[in-house]
Amino acid sequence: MAEREASSDHSPAIGRRRVVLGEPEASDFDDNDLPAESMPLRMGPSHPAMHGTVRIVLDVEGEMVTTSDIQIGYLHRGFEKESENATWTQIFPYTDRLNYVSPMLNNVGYAIAVEKLIGIDTSIPERAQYIRVIVGEISRITDHLTCLGASAMELGAFTVFFYLMKAREWLWELLEEISGARLTHSFVRIGGVVADMPEGWAGRLRAVLDRARAAIADADRLLTRNRIFRDRMDGVGIIRKADVAGWGLTGPVARSTGLAYDVRKDHPYLVYDRFDFEVPVGATGDNFDRYAVRLEEISQSMRIIEQALTTIPSGPIMIDDLRITLPAKQETYNTIEGMIAHFKLIMDGIHVPPGEVYSYTEGGNGELGFYLVSDGTGQPWKCRVRPPCFANLAILAKVLPGLFLADVVPTFGMINMIGGECDR
Amino acid sequence: MAAPAEPKATEPKATVTVTIDGKEHEFPRGQNLLEACRAVGADVPYFCYHKGLSSPAVCRQCLVEVKGAPKPVPSCYTMVADKMEVSTSSPKILDVRRQMLEFTLLNHPIDCPICDKAGECILQRQYFDWDAKLARNEGSKVRKAKVVDIGRHIVLDQERCILCTRCIRVCDEVAKQSELTMAYRGARQVLTTAPGHRLDNPYSLNTVDVCPVGALTDKSFRFARRVWELVSVPSICPGCATGCNVEIHSARGKIHRLVPRENLEVNKFWMCDEGRFTYRAAQQDRFLLATVSGQRASLATAVSKGARLLEEALARDARKVGVVFSAGATNEDTHALARLALDGLKIGRAYLGGAPLGWSDNILVSADKNPNTAGVERIVPPPLLTLKDLAGDVASGAVSTLLVLGNASLVLPEGRLAAVVVLSSHQGPLVETANVALPVASWAEVEGSFTNRHGRVQRLNPALAARGDGLPAWRVAALLGHELSVDLAYTSAAEVFADASARHPFMQSLRWGPTARPTLLRFGASRG
Numbered sequence: 001m002a003e004r005e006a007s008s009d010h011s012p013a014i015g016r017r018r019v020v021l022g023e024p025e026a027s028d029f030d031d032n033d034l035p036a037e038s039m040p041l042r043m044g045p046s047h048p049a050m051h052g053t054v055r056i057v058l059d060v061e062g063e064m065v066t067t068s069d070i071q072i073g074y075l076h077r078g079f080e081k082e083s084e085n086a087t088w089t090q091i092f093p094y095t096d097r098l099n100y101v102s103p104m105l106n107n108v109g110y111a112i113a114v115e116k117l118i119g120i121d122t123s124i125p126e127r128a129q130y131i132r133v134i135v136g137e138i139s140r141i142t143d144h145l146t147c148l149g150a151s152a153m154e155l156g157a158f159t160v161f162f163y164l165m166k167a168r169e170w171l172w173e174l175l176e177e178i179s180g181a182r183l184t185h186s187f188v189r190i191g192g193v194v195a196d197m198p199e200g201w202a203g204r205l206r207a208v209l210d211r212a213r214a215a216i217a218d219a220d221r222l223l224t225r226n227r228i229f230r231d232r233m234d235g236v237g238i239i240r241k242a243d244v245a246g247w248g249l250t251g252p253v254a255r256s257t258g259l260a261y262d263v264r265k266d267h268p269y270l271v272y273d274r275f276d277f278e279v280p281v282g283a284t285g286d287n288f289d290r291y292a293v294r295l296e297e298i299s300q301s302m303r304i305i306e307q308a309l310t311t312i313p314s315g316p317i318m319i320d321d322l323r324i325t326l327p328a329k330q331e332t333y334n335t336i337e338g339m340i341a342h343f344k345l346i347m348d349g350i351h352v353p354p355g356e357v358y359s360y361t362e363g364g365n366g367e368l369g370f371y372l373v374s375d376g377t378g379q380p381w382k383c384r385v386r387p388p389c390f391a392n393l394a395i396l397a398k399v400l401p402g403l404f405l406a407d408v409v410p411t412f413g414m415i416n417m418i419g420g421e422c423d424r
Numbered sequence: 425m426a427a428p429a430e431p432k433a434t435e436p437k438a439t440v441t442v443t444i445d446g447k448e449h450e451f452p453r454g455q456n457l458l459e460a461c462r463a464v465g466a467d468v469p470y471f472c473y474h475k476g477l478s479s480p481a482v483c484r485q486c487l488v489e490v491k492g493a494p495k496p497v498p499s500c501y502t503m504v505a506d507k508m509e510v511s512t513s514s515p516k517i518l519d520v521r522r523q524m525l526e527f528t529l530l531n532h533p534i535d536c537p538i539c540d541k542a543g544e545c546i547l548q549r550q551y552f553d554w555d556a557k558l559a560r561n562e563g564s565k566v567r568k569a570k571v572v573d574i575g576r577h578i579v580l581d582q583e584r585c586i587l588c589t590r591c592i593r594v595c596d597e598v599a600k601q602s603e604l605t606m607a608y609r610g611a612r613q614v615l616t617t618a619p620g621h622r623l624d625n626p627y628s629l630n631t632v633d634v635c636p637v638g639a640l641t642d643k644s645f646r647f648a649r650r651v652w653e654l655v656s657v658p659s660i661c662p663g664c665a666t667g668c669n670v671e672i673h674s675a676r677g678k679i680h681r682l683v684p685r686e687n688l689e690v691n692k693f694w695m696c697d698e699g700r701f702t703y704r705a706a707q708q709d710r711f712l713l714a715t716v717s718g719q720r721a722s723l724a725t726a727v728s729k730g731a732r733l734l735e736e737a738l739a740r741d742a743r744k745v746g747v748v749f750s751a752g753a754t755n756e757d758t759h760a761l762a763r764l765a766l767d768g769l770k771i772g773r774a775y776l777g778g779a780p781l782g783w784s785d786n787i788l789v790s791a792d793k794n795p796n797t798a799g800v801e802r803i804v805p806p807p808l809l810t811l812k813d814l815a816g817d818v819a820s821g822a823v824s825t826l827l828v829l830g831n832a833s834l835v836l837p838e839g840r841l842a843a844v845v846v847l848s849s850h851q852g853p854l855v856e857t858a859n860v861a862l863p864v865a866s867w868a869e870v871e872g873s874f875t876n877r878h879g880r881v882q883r884l885n886p887a888l889a890a891r892g893d894g895l896p897a898w899r900v901a902a903l904l905g906h907e908l909s910v911d912l913a914y915t916s917a918a919e920v921f922a923d924a925s926a927r928h929p930f931m932q933s934l935r936w937g938p939t940a941r942p943t944l945l946r947f948g949a950s951r952g
Contacts, residue, residue, distance in 0.1 A: 321556065322556040322558070323552065323556045327558065331558055333534070334534070335534070335558065335559035336529050336532045336533070336534050336536075336559070337529060337551065337555070337557065337558055338558065338559070339534045339536045339537075340529075340536060340547070340548045340551045340552065341551070341552065341556060343536050343542060343548060344548055344549075344551075344552040347542075347543060347946065348552070348946075351552070351553075
């Protein structure tokens with residue numbers, strides 16, 4: 001066995017270590033070689049492998065993480081406070097920027113919350129509900145594609161990143177066509193959606209889903225049975241099913257532990273109860289399970305989209321109430337009634353009756369909740385977001401200690417903490 | 425055991441029981457039904473009704489269902505009666521309300537983008553709350569005169585008028601000069617003045633306040649600023665000794681209008697036109713940067729120089745030093761100056777200056793055009809001499825050094841005075857000739873209080889920040905005091921008030937209370 005002396009590290013306490021090649025034996029390590037102090041490391045907030053801006057302060061002993069302190073808040077922009085000075089409709093652009101890899105899901109979650117508070121949640125036109133489901137599931141797919149692609153890249157699988165980003169790009173082109181923007185859609189409104197599916201969009205969407213399936217299958221073939229990938233991900237970052245309830249975990253993180261909680265199935269909203277889809281569930285709660293759950297969820301979302309495209313009814317896409325919906329432009333410009341309705345909706349905002357509501361939907365990362373309090377005016381009194389990845393990230397305080405330093409990156413990646421949603 | 429008292433069966437009860445929307449309530453006999461409904465939270469809309477005016481029931485927007493009545497009843501014209509059963513939200517009455525709005529809007533021009541009232545328009549609000557249906561009529565609307573110069577301050581748009589007659593009643597009942605009337609009938613009815621007459625009474629701008637739509641607009645406010653950009657602060661008009669309660673509406677550091685605030689004991693719902701324009705003086709010809717001998721100086725230098733001048737003059741002969749108070753200054757400014765000049769420096773002579781007397785009527789306007797004469801007279805102990813006495817004393821040489829507050833337009837004879845130290849908010853002859861001139865904030869920039877002609881002390885709240893080196897006068901007095909070893913340790917107007925109310929009986933029972941924060945006239949604070 002070759003032995004050679006390593007030169008001393010920057011930290012004098014580490015001293016000299018012998019670097020050993022080949023299989024280590026027990027006698028290779030003695031008390032003189034073990035580090036006297038643990039090394040503090042700071043990952044982030046500006047770090048190529050940190051998704052969003054977050055800082056993890058780690059203590060490592062050798063390669064092993066002994067303590068970790070995850071410091072969030074670098075992307076706190078005062079969403080809740082800003083919402084208090086905006087009309088209910090003006091908040092939609094803010095919601096785009098919460099989970100910015102699945103903005104449609106944020107739009108939809110918020111709109112449903114306000115509609116519940118007004119009491120029109122059962123009167124939203126069906127076509128609008130179908131469209132919300134379709135664009136929401138597209139957003140869920142892009143969320144998972146981003147998570148899987150970025151995580152794969154961080155493990156060195158650069159090709160997979162490009163394959164998945166290619167698929168994401170096709171989907172974003174479709175979302176841009178329907179909403180006008182690749183990411184900041186603000187596509188949903190209280191009472192419905194802004195625009196109907198353009199001519200031929202449904203056909204293009206089906207074609208994109210097929211192509212995306214092929215790209216994702218390529219990525220799957222490159223990763224799922226890949227020895228290196230499996231070695232890096234299997235058994236790493238295990239989250240126990242017993243911890244899910246206590247730590248408030250939801251979404252793919254919770255489902256990877258074996259708990260089949262999905263808001264779309266357990267508390268159906270919109271028209272999700274009409275579609276046939278499964279909720280993939282993991283067994284061990286490790287990083288690989290989270291990868292697999294997300295991969296399968298992409299397929300399930302595609303199933304939902306295809307069923308929705310087949311069964312979507314015709315009809316209006318906004319509720320027909322001038323206290324909620326802007327009048328058509330020819331009404332606004334040519335009748336006083338349309339003019340006043342337009343004016344009041346823009347200047348005052350929708351008058352939401354006083355009250356409070358907690359409304360929850362399945363976001364890309366789990367249960368996305370909105371707690372709204374209205375004082376009867378056109379602005380919210382309080383608009384609180386329950387970000388799913390905020391709770392999900394907290395479990396890392398339990399999971400990271402004991403992992404190797406190299407495991408921090410995929411574990412953190414598989415939690416899919418999105419700075420915009422976590423910090424708001 | 426005494427026999428029980430005989431029940432007085434013939435005497436009517438003081439209250440009546442009325443059921444509104446299924447719930448029973450007690451109201452005093454004679455209460456207006458519309459007010460009663462609104463008081464218990466039933467949001468009955470109305471246009472022509474106004475608490476301060478008579479009730480003609482012409483708009484029919486306040487119709488409610490009363491059990492036993494053959495048709496819906498105008499609640500503004502009805503008194504509560506015992507065992508009345510009222511419904512304000514049945515499907516029928518909601519439909520009636522919607523229909524009335526539909527009628528009102530039939531010929532209403534699509535002017536919202538160019539109408540001043542947009543944002544505080546009662547028609548907009550009622551439509552949104554009670555109608556919110558698309559138009560059913562097609563075809564053109566009745567055209568009427570659009571930009572009618574109807575009077576000194578007001579422009580009329582006849583198309584926007586919803587014929588509620590509130591403005592006519594304001595002129596008839598508040599100003600007591602009948603200058604407005606309706607002409608023609610039906611869809612052609614228009615608001616107009618009698619032939620050859622103009623809307624010219626001293627309370628004409630109240631018609632703009634009560635107009636539910638943008639039919640009557642204030643010429644000085646027309647197109648000046650959108651109302652949702654305005655921020656409102658409650659204060660007191662400084663125009664005369666009546667002390668009408670006002671709201672100062674400002675945006676981006678500029679006051680755009682004053683509107684009256686309801687105070688049933690002072691001005692009810694009204695104020696005079698002259699008072700409305702006092703905000704202009706607060707923003708014109710302002711004196712902002714301290715001067716010494718006419719040259720710009722830093723505030724510290726000027727205060728120091730002023731203090732030295734006073735010190736020298738007092739050392740020579742305190743009887744020849746005079747202090748001139750202003751009847752336009754707040755109680756707090758006056759009190760601080762009195763403590764400095766009279767208690768601290770023992771200045772020999774005190775004078776009271778201010779705006780000269782003017783016209784008055786028995787409606788709102790006082791002849792005394794100063795807002796705080798009553799306050800100054802109660803704070804400064806006698807003898808309090810007049811400006812005429814001051815002129816005489818200066819001419820005779822009885823007084824040779826003056827410390828003056830306000831009185832910006834005062835002209836002092838040249839060469840007769842050794843030193844003049846002035847605390848002024850405005851430019852004028854006094855500031856130009858003074859040895860030391862210190863800028864002070866105006867009434868719209870300070871917290872403070874005025875005492876009206878009836879001895880009522882009322883709070884001011886600041887709408888603007890003081891510009892330049894301007895400080896509240898009480899603070900400048902404290903700075904001078906500091907230089908002259910007179911310790912006026914005031915750090916806020918509330919402290920000055922506390923000190924004043926401890927020393928002056930007329931302020932003793934009063935509480936300073938919190939400072940009113942400026943309220944954005946959008947969302948909940950909208951007047952429309």
